[in-house]
Structure formats: C-alpha cells, structure tokens
Amino acid sequence: MSLTRDEVRARLQHLGPEELALLEEQLQARLWQRRWDRWTPYPWQVPPDRIETLGWWLQLGGRGTGKTDGCARYMVTHVNGPPCDPRLPGGHRMAIIAPTQGDAAEACVNGPSGLKAHDPRVKLRQTTGGTFARWPSGAEAKLFGAHTPDDVERLRAGGNRCLVWMEEAAAMRRLADAITHSEMGLRLGSNPHYIASTTPKPRKELIELKANPKVIVTQGRTRDAIHLPAEQRAHLIAKYAGTRIEAQELDGVLLEDIEGALWSWVAIDKARVGAAPQLASVVVAMDPAATSTDDADEMGIIVAGRGAAYLPDKNGFQRQHGYVLDDLSGRMPPIEAARTAIKAYHEHRADAIVAEVNNGGEWIGTVVRQVDPTVNYRVVYASRGKATRAEPVAALTDQLSAHIVGSFPELEEQLTTWVPGDDSPDRLDAYVWALTDLMLASAGNSAAVA
Structure with a gap:
C-alpha cells in the first residue's frame, strides 16, 4: 500500500527528533546500498581474494580504465569490513599517497571516481595534523604527496597504517622514498598491505614490483573500457595505433628495458x-x-x-x-x-x-x-x-x-x-x-x- 505525499507529511509531523534522525539514517543507508549495488566492475577492477601481508594489488591500466575507481571501491570495502585494530575509532587507519597531496584530495576523495563517489559519508578534513578522509565511524585515511623533500619527511613521520593506497604511482617524483617510508609504517592489524593504481611507465620501482611474487597485477586496456564514450576511444586508438603511446598509455603495458639487451x-x-x-x-x-x-x-x-x-x-x-x-x-x-x-x-x-x-x-x-x-x-x-x-x-x-x-x-x-x-x-x-x-x-x- 502506497501513501500520498500529504499522508507521508502528516506521519512525519508526529515523529520526535530521535525518530526522525533514525529515519534519516535508514534512508541514507538504503540510498547508499542502492548506489553501491549498481556498480559493475571491469575484470581488472576485481581485487584478488587475498593480498599477502606487505604485498600489493597493482592495477596497471590505460587511460579511462577506472584504476582510481577500483582502488576507491576497495578502500571503502576495507573500511566496512572487520576492524584491523579494534582499539582505533572505526578500526582502520589508512594512507593515500599520490604525486601531490592535492592530487590525493582531488582524484582519490572528491573526484568522480574517488571515495565520495562510492561512499557519500566520507568527509575531507584538514587539521593541524594533516589532511584526512574520514568516515562517520572514525575510520580515516591520511593524504600524502610524494613530490618534495618535505613530502618525504611527512611520510617518514606518517604513523602506522593498515592499508596504503598508492595513486598514479608511476607519476610520483619520489616513488622509491614513498614506498620505503610507507612500508615502515605499514604495520597495523594482521594483514597490512598496499593497493596501487597507475598508468605504467618504465620505472625501476614498477619493474621490481611487477617481478615481486607478493605483487598481484591486473591490467586494463582503454579499448575495453566500455564506459568511455565510443567516439573518444576510437579517436585515441586510431591516433596512437602501433605506437609506444598506445602500448603504455592505452593498453597499460609496462615497457621494460631488459638487463643485457643490446637495444633500449x-x-x-x-x-x-x-x-x-x-x-x-x-x-x-x-x-x-x-x-x-x-x-x-x-x-x-x-x-x-x-x-x-x-x-x-x-x-x-x-x-x-x-x-x-x-x-x-x-x-x-x-x-x-x-x-x-x-x-x-x-x-x-x-x-x-x-x-x-x-x-x-x-x-x-x-x-x-x-x-x-x-x-x-x-x-x-x-x-x-x-x-x-x-x-x-x-x-x-x-x-x-x-x-x-x-x-x-x-x-x-x-x-x-x-x-x-x-x-x-x-x-x-x-x-x-x-x-x-x-x-x-x-x-x-x-x-x-x-
């Protein structure tokens, strides 16, 4: 049986403040669940069943393949899962590292594929201790850059974390430092680990990660990213077909120089x-x-x-x-x-x-x-x-x-x-x-x- 708008308004007028707050919370939860269930991942956005302790899930992908989207979804799932440390508010203390702190805020939190797109309850907060993405439960992810020496010092003092998200890792000026110092603090809970999203570049750190047995790699191609406009995909593929740009920027291939090879x-x-x-x-x-x-x-x-x-x-x-x-x-x-x-x-x-x-x-x-x-x-x-x-x-x-x-x-x-x-x-x-x-x-x- 459905109610008219006037009947709904009349019932609401008889609810007390606590009942209204509970109703609002239930409606928000239902809306969030509906949005959550609508998301259909690409194959390369499906995370592995398990990531080893201090291991990685590394998404390599061409432009528009939803790498950020996949990692944001993973982080929200992580927050809504079992607490890594029950002593902490919300049970989780995480980090997001991007080429700059501004990139972390724009792409990973506020952007159309960021945390807020998957969980509108996330709020971006700036405090004397830094910039954080926070959930109502108290779970948080601190935002870092990897561009300047000061960024490295902030990472060095970044505290202990249960999950680290490395966004556009190949574009980080100080990628090696970011890995070193974030790993030092990746020690909360029984299974602290990394997730990473990037369009690949032939960087030593990425080549080493890909060869590491603790790193699980998934790869997406722009040509398979059906949520991009077909005309845009066709234009990019036609323009760069057969080039190194196509392999790296559209197909997500990590082009490596091999030790001992005569050509580079x-x-x-x-x-x-x-x-x-x-x-x-x-x-x-x-x-x-x-x-x-x-x-x-x-x-x-x-x-x-x-x-x-x-x-x-x-x-x-x-x-x-x-x-x-x-x-x-x-x-x-x-x-x-x-x-x-x-x-x-x-x-x-x-x-x-x-x-x-x-x-x-x-x-x-x-x-x-x-x-x-x-x-x-x-x-x-x-x-x-x-x-x-x-x-x-x-x-x-x-x-x-x-x-x-x-x-x-x-x-x-x-x-x-x-x-x-x-x-x-x-x-x-x-x-x-x-x-x-x-x-x-x-x-x-x-x-x-x-």
Whole structure:
C-alpha cells in the first residue's frame, strides 16, 4: 500500500527528533546500498581474494580504465569490513599517497571516481595534523604527496597504517622514498598491505614490483573500457595505433628495458623519426622460419633504406644513416612470404631482396624467382654468431644513425627484450640483416653476401 505525499507529511509531523534522525539514517543507508549495488566492475577492477601481508594489488591500466575507481571501491570495502585494530575509532587507519597531496584530495576523495563517489559519508578534513578522509565511524585515511623533500619527511613521520593506497604511482617524483617510508609504517592489524593504481611507465620501482611474487597485477586496456564514450576511444586508438603511446598509455603495458639487451627503449625513442629523407638504397630483408605451422617462428620481413646524404651522429661525426621503413613480418606460408616481400620490393623501389639462408632458407630464392623473376635477389650467410652480428647494428642506434620511421611495436619489443645467448626472433634477425647490408656489409662486419 502506497501513501500520498500529504499522508507521508502528516506521519512525519508526529515523529520526535530521535525518530526522525533514525529515519534519516535508514534512508541514507538504503540510498547508499542502492548506489553501491549498481556498480559493475571491469575484470581488472576485481581485487584478488587475498593480498599477502606487505604485498600489493597493482592495477596497471590505460587511460579511462577506472584504476582510481577500483582502488576507491576497495578502500571503502576495507573500511566496512572487520576492524584491523579494534582499539582505533572505526578500526582502520589508512594512507593515500599520490604525486601531490592535492592530487590525493582531488582524484582519490572528491573526484568522480574517488571515495565520495562510492561512499557519500566520507568527509575531507584538514587539521593541524594533516589532511584526512574520514568516515562517520572514525575510520580515516591520511593524504600524502610524494613530490618534495618535505613530502618525504611527512611520510617518514606518517604513523602506522593498515592499508596504503598508492595513486598514479608511476607519476610520483619520489616513488622509491614513498614506498620505503610507507612500508615502515605499514604495520597495523594482521594483514597490512598496499593497493596501487597507475598508468605504467618504465620505472625501476614498477619493474621490481611487477617481478615481486607478493605483487598481484591486473591490467586494463582503454579499448575495453566500455564506459568511455565510443567516439573518444576510437579517436585515441586510431591516433596512437602501433605506437609506444598506445602500448603504455592505452593498453597499460609496462615497457621494460631488459638487463643485457643490446637495444633500449630510450635509445630507440631518441633515434626515432617521423619520416625518412631521400634514400640512396633500399632493401627488403627476409629471415625465414624453418616451417610455416601455427606454432612456427615468424617470417621476418623488414624494409629499410640508407639515406642519400651524410648526417651528423650524436657525437657530431658525419656518417650515413639507416631507416626502418616497414615491418611486414608474420606467420605465413612460403608463397605468401615471397609475395609480401616482392610487393614491398616494388612499392619501395628497392634495390634487392636480401635473404638469410643458413636455417633452411634456400626455398626463398626458388619461390621468389617463381613468383617474379625480375626481382634482384641475393642471399646472405651468417659468418659470425648472432650477438656479433647484432652488436654493431645496435651501436648504430646508440649513435643515433639507425632510425625507426614511425613505430613498429612488435619489432621494437623484440629488439628491447632480446639478450645475446637467447634464440633471436625473426623480426630482429631481418632487421639486423637489413641494416648490415645497407651500412656494414661493405666493411665485412657480419655477413657474407652471395
């Protein structure tokens, strides 16, 4: 049975102050529960069943994937769960650390994905002891920055906590200090731990965290963030497709420089160019897979050119420069690989198709000549080990005289993750053959040309 507005008003007029206060509390609780139940998480926003003591739940995600949202939800759930220390008001004493204290207040508390969005009862309070997010129960989270030496000192004196939320950890100027000093105080309750949310950057601290067995990582991609406007997602993906920005800022990939790798992301990015100049020579280099099954290696097919003019390297010396123009590698049958290389040969007006034949690659010449006998085709034989062949080519990148035109993420990933001694992937091998043929073979560095 429903009541009219006048009937409701008449009943309310007969309630005393305590009854009205209780009714208001019940209505607020019902409203909060309704809002709480409406939230549907993305898969990467679902926390692990358990985080180890002094362990982490680390959300890596692209822009708009709700990393802050997921951590705010977790903190509210934590506050409403069993008390970590029953002696404390509300049972919980937590910390929120962001690049600046203002970021902590804006993003983690007041923002559309912050604590207030999940629990409107949260109040932001500034006291002589600092800035706090507080619940009616007395539970609190103190806000910290990690930008200045003063911020570090505040963290050093930050007190003991049961939960630490690190917001946009990769953007913190003093991330290492923030981890060190917050960990010193993470000792309330039986299971003190971290949660963290960030768009990744190749920082030493994040790489170490990802490798730590106590750190549970979830990862979200902008393309899968369906609550973002579809037009905005499509624009970002189209604009940055195939670039390092897409991998890091949209797909949430932590791009790492590997110890012992001959190429680094920093060197590749420094040498990267938007367009190639006039070229004196172009080759299509092929590194064949031994088979063409689904689990076979890729057929490495790289198009590269040598600049017509001598230009300065990073030390000011005039030298020739090489440019990677295209990466057409992939798993494909021999006939498709040959047709792909021949098409690139004509489109780029290449001087030759250069193919490595040590590893059962003799078939390339046969197939290429069958498809198009007009192609200038030659083979190269490895006369030295793979590391010896690759090192002078990697040095060209360090000298800023070997450039990637635009971005080829799969090739760049192979370059930056291969360590001499491991089996070298085919994109990398084709890249090495191309640059060797264009810039180093005449000096006898690493190939014999037939």
